[in-house]
């Protein structure tokens with residue numbers, strides 16, 4: 124992609140409304156545009172990152188056996204009257220009337236709607252377990268939307284819903300999502316700690332939040348440092364093996380970890396002083412087991428092996444992809460800008476032409492761009508006539524993992540400069556060596 128044809132509205136000044144670094148950097152890097160309180164458009168650079176985050180989430184949901192669907196954003200109030208939540212949900216729910224004066228709402232979550240789908244089709248335990256998920260925009264009329272996409276009113280959520288015959292099955296479904304979450308966040312370069320959490324308006328008795336430690340986090344959390352050294356399950360994890368999955372969950376729930384609401388002083392006092400970590404955290408995922416909370420009032424029943432009807436046992440599992448983009452920046456930036464982990468970087472490399480219009484520089488840049496793209500690596504090619512300083516500042520700000528700098532002297536000598544954004548290391552490389560390296564990486 125040529126920068127001259129791209130839409131990257133960089134801000135030179137720090138936007139005054141941004142209180143935390145991720146909000147500031149997302150605005151400055153032209154990733155998002157605020158449209159109303161807590162509502163944002165995603166501009167091309169931001170959209171690319173959001174898509175990469177969703178891609179990893181999808182791969183791990185699918186690996187764990189969940190099936191992707193897509194449900195509408197606007198829901199009928201009648202469904203929510205069935206579960207009793209229409210009255211309970213309060214002011215966070217955006218209530219709307221259609222032209223026939225029917226009560227509608229913009230979905231803050233989808234437990235009711237997915238239960239309606241389930242009860243319409245699934246009648247036998249033989250069709251279980253079932254886990255359906257979607258990645259869809261939600262609206263919650265938060266009292267205090269803040270920190271940009273970290274706590275917005277309209278935000279993207281991956282929400283999965285599991286259905287099982289009994290508690291044992293539901294617990295296995297919960298465990299699969301738990302392990303899928305560990306893998307998902309690690310793949311994004313994040314260290315997420317599962318912590319016992321409050322269930323709030325979703326309900327139920329078992330719940331974990333997945334927390335990224337960060338000073339700007341909104342939650343106060345308490346955990347054992349041991350979490351920072353635990354191994355995350357690999358891609359070969361067998362999601363069909365309930366005992367293996369339960370073993371991983373046991374390892375990841377044994378040391379102490381709780382959010383403020385669930386904090387237990389007696390248990391905390393047993394953690395040795397040196398191991399105690401009391402910190403701020405960002406909630407990037409939240410999973411719930413709620414049993415019959417929705418299946419019973421909504422009549423979601425299957426025939427069991429005993430020939431009798433059973434209300435299914437359910438759980439729901441959320442991740443906030445839009446919040447995650449901000450959380451990743453909170454965890455990975457420096458004074459010059461964002462530092463994207465490779466897996467979610469919007470482009471792999473910033474290719475900087477120091478003298479566009481110079482035949483040798485132009486030809487070399489085009490050759491390098493073609494080689495990277497052939498190897499499946501996305502390039503943002505800065506072919507603009509900005510000053511060198513501005514080009515470097517932009518490249519650092521948008522935080523692509525690599526910068527390849529092509530100038531007239533190097534082009535004449537057959538060399539380019541390669542900079543690693545994370546370490547700041549700069550290397551002068553022979554063009555042939557760069558080409559071989561790119562081909563090998565393919």
Ligand code: P5A
Nearest residue numbers: 232273274275278282407408409439440441443446
């Ligand atoms: C679980 C899936 C639920 O809604 N129902 C379906 C359950 N859980 S939750 O904890 O309320 O939200 C799940 C995740 O969504 C993200 N999130 C937000 N992101 C940005 N702005 C918000 N205002 C916001 N609210 C929730 C979080 O990542 C949360 O873990």
